[in-house]
Amino acid sequence: MLSRKELFKNTMRKSAHAWKRINELRLTEEEASILRFYIDQPAFMDLHWTMFIPAIKGQGTEEQQKKWLPLAYKMQIIGCYAQTELGHGSNIQGLETIATFDPKTDEFILHSPTLTSSKWWSGGLGKASTHALVYARLITDGQEWCACLDDHSPLPGITIGDIGMKFGNGAYNSMDNGVLRFDHVHIHRDQMLMRVSQVTREGKYLQQFGSQDGGLETQVIDYKTQQNRLFPLLASAYAYRFVGEWLKWLYTDVTKRLQANDFSTLPEAHACTAGLKSLTTTATADGIEECRKLCGGHDYLCSSGLPELFSVYIPACTYEGDNIVLLLQVARFLMKTISQLGSGIKPVGTTAYMGQVEHLRQCQCDVQRADDWLKPSVLLAAFQVKATRMSIACAQNLSKFSSQEVDSLRSCNKPYLESG
Incomplete structure (x- = not known):
């Protein structure tokens, strides 16, 4: 029943204690990586090790790895993975965050031109992370590419915060999922992870993976x-x-x-x-x-x-009223209606159709084409036939039980029936 702030602080406290013990024991990186799986730590710590560091390993040059990995391994920097946007998730080519290269200054200019371009959901982004791995649409030499950038934060022009409460009390409410927006933020060219793709000093892009065709993006509701x-x-x-x-x-x-x-x-x-x-x-x-x-x-x-x-x-x-018990009361009403059909008592109201029980048991569907299913009368007749046949089948099955067994079934509902 802790508040969200207390949940976050308590999780951070446990994580800090665990890392203090790891350092005291002087564990190797391999030993520490194994131990991390058994530590009750914030989810953003997992992202630091499973997404931020592997991205530097996989996409950073040897020089970039030497610079950033020692800091990340020692937790001197804490990284998050900022790919998802408010308007885009796994559709990377639809990302709206822009990184424009300026060859005059040898810098990228990061910008969030729309509300939906806001980086959203990144674990650890709201409070804990010191660095972010940012996916953006790269614009250089008049063309657009999809690139991965490593960004220092906070910097002038950056808006950052927590996106708010999530479902439930604990669980992900101990995670500082964040929002991140850029307002023409300048970062040096060497902040781009360039093992797989590079931008030269002159602004030329090498090792292209492909670009958008420029067409309108399909909205989720249209699928x-x-x-x-x-x-x-x-x-x-x-x-x-x-x-x-x-x-x-x-x-x-x-x-x-x-x-x-x-x-x-x-x-x-x-x-x-x-x-x-x-x-x-x-x-x-x-x-x-x-x-x-x-x-x-x-x-x-x-x-x-x-x-x-x-x-x-x-x-x-x-x-x-529990829904299962209420449905049993409906079934009881239907069984009583079926039992009275042979006594001359005609059903009325919503069960009046059961008065034609013999016809409903023998009739066949006369639908000839698909459009016939758009006729209300056809649908109504189909439901009447189905309901009647299922009710009769249920009554026949109940008749196989002894009266004592049937009474015991009814007694299960007695407290609910007496309570109205």
């Missing part, structure tokens, strides 16, 4: 895989809104009937409210989780609104 997951949820939201209005009408009707001592529609009202409560709250919980995943990494931020939605609506699956 079919995203739409196939999101649009059914959107359609369901409308359906639940409509059924909610109908449920208000049903409640008003039942209330009027009760005032006239007419209790005939009370069982149906109970079954409908119980079933819809369970259906809609479960769909809402699952839908929030699906929307969270559709948002990529940003879903984890409290500012996305999704963690708040999750915490507010998830309890609805258990309060005012």
Whole structure:
């Protein structure tokens, strides 16, 4: 139950103590690297060792490695990996941060031209890191390339901070995920890691990997895989809104009937409210989780609104009746309706279609083409057939149990039924 500031301080305290012990024991780099996996340390420390240092090893020249690696190994500098932007993650060629080379001064000019070009999510960037490995779009000699730069921070022209609370209390809230923006920040040319690609003193780029074709970037919402997951949820939201209005009408009707001592529609009202409560709250919980995943990494931020939605609506699956128990009450209502079909009592209201049980058990689908599934009457008939056949099958299975076994099943629901 610590505050986020206290969580961060406590994690830093444990990490500092661990590193103090490593130094006291005079462990080799190999021994220390093995021990790091067993230390409860901030996640940004992992990034320092698994992303910042390997990037210098893999992309830095021999001279750059001699300069930076000893400092990084001794934790005299702490590095973070600033690739992801507010508007771009794994699409490196879509990054908006710009590094323009000025041959007159032999410097790169780092700039964040848009809000979405802000470096975002980098672990350790918010508070702890002293250095950042920055991915930017390199502009030199009138052309654009994708390059990796090693940047000192803080410097004039840099805006830096923590992006805020994430989902939950502990976990990633002990990590200072940061935001970073540049306002025409000048850094020397030798700050570019040049083992794989170089910019000469004259501004020429060597070892090109490729450039953008200049076309418009596809928005995430335009991908079919995203739409196939999101649009059914959107359609369901409308359906639940409509059924909610109908449920208000049903409640008003039942209330009027009760005032006239007419209790005939009370069982149906109970079954409908119980079933819809369970259906809609479960769909809402699952839908929030699906929307969270559709948002990529940003879903984890409290500012996305999704963690708040999750915490507010998830309890609805258990309060005012556990959803599984409520569904069992709906099943009980349906089984009673099925049992009365042979006694001459005709079902009414939402189960009136079961009065045509023989027809529904024998009828075949008369859909001829795909467009037929757009007809409400066809969809309604299909649901009626399916519901009737499943209810009958359930009733037949229950008939195989002894009365004592059925009664024991019913007794499981008795406390909930007595509580209303």
